[in-house]
Amino acid sequence: MKTDCIFCKIIAGQLPTKPYTEYDDILVIRDIAPKAPTHLLIMPKKHIHDIASVEAGDMPLVARMITVAQEIAQDNDKGKKTDFRLMINNGAGAGQSVFHLHMHFLAGKQMSE
Ligand code: 5GP
Numbered sequence: 001m002k003t004d005c006i007f008c009k010i011i012a013g014q015l016p017t018k019p020y021t022e023y024d025d026i027l028v029i030r031d032i033a034p035k036a037p038t039h040l041l042i043m044p045k046k047h048i049h050d051i052a053s054v055e056a057g058d059m060p061l062v063a064r065m066i067t068v069a070q071e072i073a074q075d076n077d078k079g080k081k082t083d084f085r086l087m088i089n090n091g092a093g094a095g096q097s098v099f100h101l102h103m104h105f106l107a108g109k110q111m112s113e
């Protein structure tokens with residue numbers, strides 16, 4: 001845990017946040033400022049700064065994030081498989097504002113760009 005990291009604090013239960021779903025290695029929460037009807041953040045419980053910092057040994061965890069996204073897509077919209085977008089911002093210039101690796105899961109509206 002990185003003590004000044006807001007997502008590490010959420011993972012540690014230090015900030016009141018109801019998880020969307022939780023696994024041993026991954027936490028999924030609703031984005032506080034949703035950009036789509038379903039806007040979730042899939043994050044490893046391990047603190048990793050960004051996608052560029054991912055080391056070879058972390059790759060199974062990154063693969064797990066995608067597996068979790070597949071499971072969410074199955075559950076979303078009462079079992080009907082819907083279209084969805086996965087997004088990872090790397091660096092402030094690309095829109096990253098929280099420096100704890102997370103993947104945005106967006107669904108529920110037409111996304112044209
Ligand atoms: P980024 O901009 O780093 O790719 O994504 C960070 C996301 O985290 C943003 O979409 C922002 O709305 C969300 N966020 C920031 N702080 C919190 C928080 O305390 N709780 C939740 N649920 N989402 C947060």
Ligand code: ZN
Pocket residue numbers: 001002005006007008009046047048099100
């Ligand atoms: Zn963290």
